[in-house]
Amino acid sequence: VPSACVMSVAGIAAASVSGISDEDKPEKTTSLAVADPSTVKAVAANNKLDSQLEQLSEGSDDFRQRASRTQERIDLKQRQVEEKKKREEEAARREALRPKFVMPVKQHGLSAYYGQAGVNWMSVHTGIDFPVGYGSPVMAATDGTVRTQYNSAYGNMAIVTMADGTETWYCHLSSTKIRSGPVKAGDVIAYAGSSGNSTGPHLHFEVRPGGGASIDPLVWLRSHGVNPT
Numbered sequence: 001v002p003s004a005c006v007m008s009v010a011g012i013a014a015a016s017v018s019g020i021s022d023e024d025k026p027e028k029t030t031s032l033a034v035a036d037p038s039t040v041k042a043v044a045a046n047n048k049l050d051s052q053l054e055q056l057s058e059g060s061d062d063f064r065q066r067a068s069r070t071q072e073r074i075d076l077k078q079r080q081v082e083e084k085k086k087r088e089e090e091a092a093r094r095e096a097l098r099p100k101f102v103m104p105v106k107q108h109g110l111s112a113y114y115g116q117a118g119v120n121w122m123s124v125h126t127g128i129d130f131p132v133g134y135g136s137p138v139m140a141a142t143d144g145t146v147r148t149q150y151n152s153a154y155g156n157m158a159i160v161t162m163a164d165g166t167e168t169w170y171c172h173l174s175s176t177k178i179r180s181g182p183v184k185a186g187d188v189i190a191y192a193g194s195s196g197n198s199t200g201p202h203l204h205f206e207v208r209p210g211g212g213a214s215i216d217p218l219v220w221l222r223s224h225g226v227n228p229t
């Protein structure tokens, strides 16, 4: 901008010189310095330009600040998205690693096997017995939906139905913790006892595919990576 201004002044000077006689030289010099309207206009324009540039610069600073704040918001959003993704991946990893079949009680070892004759009230034993103490926590062996009921033979019962319809039965309970609703493998659903036809505290555990006839829970548990003995 300044060099353009200088050029325009020089141009005006040249024009003045060419159009004016020698006698007028002093005057011409004066007129050039004081009155040349183009020069005044150029200076005014320059000032205007300066202030516009200043405003532009201020505007630019403001823009930079806003852009920076916008970037911060984008960064925060991005971080939140990444953190959410990380949490979801972690949850999925934990879900994948979580055992889907577990022992119905902590203690290993059985006091009666499936198919055994003359166990308590049954002609043939339809489940396996865990000799656990009164009040011992009883866990859902699988994910599923729990329901509870009372039966004169089985006493207080909890039944967990898996997504595929397989039922696991938990019998002779002293009390139930979760009456109904969804459960995950390992959730404490009840406490062992001796209700119903039972001679002492233990957990009687059954497996009934599709809610039908019982199968050997020992074979079933082992086939799912759980060994109760």
Ligand SMILES: [Zn+2]
Pocket: 112, 119, 125, 127, 128, 129, 203, 204, 205
């Ligand atoms: Zn039993």
